[in-house]
Amino acid sequence: MNQAHAILVDDWHAVAELDFLRSRGAFATALLDVGLEVSCGGPDDFRVLRRDTGAPLATRVEYGHLFTTLGEPARDLVHFPECHEEDRIRVTGGSIGVNVSGLRAVENFLDMGHFPFVHTGYLGIEPHTEVEPYEVAVTEQDEILATACRFFQPVASPSAEGGMMVDYVYKVCRPYTACLYKSNPVEPERWDVIVLFVQPVGEERCIAHSWLAYLPHDLDEEATRWYMQLIFAQDKPILENEFPKRLPLDRRAEVPVRADAASLAYRRWLGAHGVTYGAIPAA
Amino acid sequence: MITLYDYELSGNCYKVRLLLNILGLEWKTRRIDFHPGREHKSDWFLRLNPLGQVPVLEDDDLGLRDAQAILTYLAARYDRSGRWYPAGDARTLGEIAMWLAFAEGITATASAARLAENFLYDLDVDAARAGAHRLFRVLDEHLWFAEQEGRDWLCAPGHPTIADVACFPYVVLSEEGGVSRMPYPAIRRWTDRFKRIPGFTLMSGVFPAGAAV
CATH class of the missing domain: 1.20.1050.10 (Glutathione S-transferase Yfyf (Class Pi); Chain A, domain 2)
Structure with missing residues (x-):
């Protein structure tokens, strides 16, 4: 088993969607193979205990989720300014368990190539299968940024009618946190935003938590959440059939094409930061 | 008009969508926020189905819960081929x-x-x-x-x-x-x-x- 590196231990991770936690009262989960008891004593009273030592852990509430840490966070939660814009529909997507490394889930989130085949009729459709060249860079904030991404989508958003070319920007902020910005058909100068907080339960099991900040045109919270779950549930069986279930970081392990530039950058970046948990490190 | 109280990721709702499609019927969907909203346990939904389960189907003044019951009703009422639920056999x-x-x-x-x-x-x-x-x-x-x-x-x-x-x-x-x-x-x-x-x-x-x- 690969040890969780300090970059993961000393960071915040989402461990519960708040509505889910409020309705359950308490439940058991795990973070980086450490068993946790998450509980709710009142509408805004949330606790996380380690099951092995009984020690209470620090918590933070943001983006519709409860976050905790196993160590001493060196950094604050990632700040997503769009998620604080009050005219947006802001809603959690609903946490879904996936039996694969959380790194695979993040990598899939960055991939446009699978749209026509996995999200047929929604995020892509044959013969519009080409991923045009796009730019990938590591920013001064040490985030991976993929820009100038474009793809033809039949139903690009919960309110879309008719196919359109959609612009995307992807950002990987932390090993298990990524977000995407997607052009909005009504307000082209603003973006719809989807943040993915992946909870690494174990090396080959994760829970995908998401936070959606959509522009409100012809949308409500229910439709926004419905669309997210429809799309994510299409990815789930593909992810669970990945082999190996952990993400190989050796560049010779899988054969990439140009459309995989974001994925390659992610794997390199994980390797450079010494992340081995949920990965198969390069030899 | 048929109304289906539906959750996309429910297999029991999928059964009903399958038969509605196979029979070529038109229907209206009322989406239920099952996860994480637990709308199927909300007061208004429990009045519709005290068991707190999806799917529920409404047709005219009839309200039905239970996927199997709904399949039986739809086939008996709307299947002109008489094959999906062969009454009399x-x-x-x-x-x-x-x-x-x-x-x-x-x-x-x-x-x-x-x-x-x-x-x-x-x-x-x-x-x-x-x-x-x-x-x-x-x-x-x-x-x-x-x-x-x-x-x-x-x-x-x-x-x-x-x-x-x-x-x-x-x-x-x-x-x-x-x-x-x-x-x-x-x-x-x-x-x-x-x-x-x-x-x-x-x-x-x-x-x-x-x-x-």
Whole structure:
């Protein structure tokens, strides 16, 4: 088993969607193979205990989720300014368990190539299968940024009618946190935003938590959440059939094409930061 | 107009969407925020269905809960071919009732395992999986012997019935609950045949049949 590196231990991770936690009262989960008891004593009273030592852990509430840490966070939660814009529909997507490394889930989130085949009729459709060249860079904030991404989508958003070319920007902020910005058909100068907080339960099991900040045109919270779950549930069986279930970081392990530039950058970046948990490190 | 209280990722709702599509019916959807909103346990929904379960179907002044009951109603009322629920054919109706009850067992096992794995339900997932495998062995054997006798479907007629519709969804979604169908070749052939029924429709997590060979 690969040890969780300090970059993961000393960071915040989402461990519960708040509505889910409020309705359950308490439940058991795990973070980086450490068993946790998450509980709710009142509408805004949330606790996380380690099951092995009984020690209470620090918590933070943001983006519709409860976050905790196993160590001493060196950094604050990632700040997503769009998620604080009050005219947006802001809603959690609903946490879904996936039996694969959380790194695979993040990598899939960055991939446009699978749209026509996995999200047929929604995020892509044959013969519009080409991923045009796009730019990938590591920013001064040490985030991976993929820009100038474009793809033809039949139903690009919960309110879309008719196919359109959609612009995307992807950002990987932390090993298990990524977000995407997607052009909005009504307000082209603003973006719809989807943040993915992946909870690494174990090396080959994760829970995908998401936070959606959509522009409100012809949308409500229910439709926004419905669309997210429809799309994510299409990815789930593909992810669970990945082999190996952990993400190989050796560049010779899988054969990439140009459309995989974001994925390659992610794997390199994980390797450079010494992340081995949920990965198969390069030899 | 038919109204279906529907959750996209529910196999029991998928059963109803399948038959509505197969019969070529039009309907209106009222989406229920099952996860994480638990709208099916809300006061207004409990007045509609005190069991707090989706799907619910309304047609004129009739309100029905339970996927199997809804399939029975839709086929008896709207299927002009008389094949999906052959009224008057006592033997087939008996077989259909038997497999509708079996579908309930699949929900209690294979679907329960999926609820635990996908939606983080706190239940005994190993017991659910073991129960699903017991039922899948029965189903696989039944389908294998049917094939030996030249039959492709769960019940005696040479065409599918609502029994097949009721059993299909949580069988085809079983791997999401960690229940592999590798040991059940007759089940795998049956799900492939099912996917070729005219009017067949997908849900997230279900993939189309491969090209026929």
